[in-house]
Amino acid sequence: MATDAQRACFEAGIKFGSLYHQFAGTPVSPESARSLEVAMAEAIENQPFCASVSVEIHDDRVEDAIDHANDYTELTGSLMDVEMRIDYDGVVVDTRMEMVDGYPLMELVSVAEGDADRDG
């Protein structure tokens, strides 16, 4: 019913929603941002068809978000950029989340069907 490319995009979305809603709200500071970046990437890379994940938490945005009473803030989409590659039976989907007009946007960057599919 669905094509392999559509299934690949569905899988890519699952990973994005998972990453975001698993980790949003995590206490974060510049001191703890590096370990959180690695853990987020390695956790989501466990999921099926997930070829690679990179997470960059911007320390300057974290600093700006820290309130007067504490030395940390809670992770939200506006503090980080995420790039993710899904490989679903040879269909490679690249996605990213980044700030657009002041809001975090998850988007498909490219959907590339592999040689096996093109020859098939």
Add this chain to the structure above:
Amino acid sequence: MATDAQRACFEAGIKFGSLYHQFAGTPVSPESARSLEVAMAEAIENQPFCASVSVEIHDDRVEDAIDHANDYTELTGSLMDVEMRIDYDGVVVDTRMEMVDGYPLMELVSVAEGDADRDG
């Protein structure tokens, strides 16, 4: 770069990953299952392009998962069925999560491009 149908499937995946990882781990019993079903559906229906969500938590599975020491368990995918409809610019995607061979599986049920697109 991506087609509307692929974007619709990406959006569908985001909603599934969001629902699962936002609510997995929530304490649940047969007494609280009804309110959780409604809250999960209404929360995710807020997200862009999400036409409808239904969540059914199976009380018998909840009962089976409750341990001896407490009267509740934690929500996991194996306790519920989820159906979701995404409408992305006229592309309607139906998805569901249900138990297959003892494991919860998220899957695309159908991807239907609307008249507007076919006529365009």
Add this chain to the structure above:
Amino acid sequence: MATDAQRACFEAGIKFGSLYHQFAGTPVSPESARSLEVAMAEAIENQPFCASVSVEIHDDRVEDAIDHANDYTELTGSLMDVEMRIDYDGVVVDTRMEMVDGYPLMELVSVAEGDADRDG
């Protein structure tokens, strides 16, 4: 090693941390706030020693937090008041989370040892 009153306060804290980090990040709008309030309260009331929970999500704060591009925001502590009563072997602990100086603060309101203990 610890007193019953101390254990009661520990249990109260567990419930607060659970409620906050389970549900922070949930998509919320004035339309979905009522079902989320009920689900949060009933979910946490499942936990041991939790006598009652009430959650009030302030629609005016939700409206203020909604950005231009969407019709919803994500749940944070600044959008809600929470009251909780723990009853641990006759020690009754009342707690609340509310905005103080612009920030959400979780606090012990009272710790009352019951008759059984006072007579003991």
Add this chain to the structure above:
Amino acid sequence: MATDAQRACFEAGIKFGSLYHQFAGTPVSPESARSLEVAMAEAIENQPFCASVSVEIHDDRVEDAIDHANDYTELTGSLMDVEMRIDYDGVVVDTRMEMVDGYPLMELVSVAEGDADRDG
């Protein structure tokens, strides 16, 4: 109304509930367990009055929990031991979560009021 020792125990509970419900459900495998341990500890150490956190995810339990279809499982309390020290105005509270009779139990290990308080 509450004593410093009671407030210290309340704070200890908050950290435990936070850690558990923030990270429960995270995809985990033996390969990603080390980075998750570090990120969990450093995230919660950001919170007020949290002196130290250590998290040990048991690879053998992770292996046992991995199902046939995937190479990962989801983090639950039964897969890890957690120790945490809270220091609230000189009251030092040690807590841990570990398996007791097959179930994860969060418990107060000790509550020690410091010299400043005893002299005061």
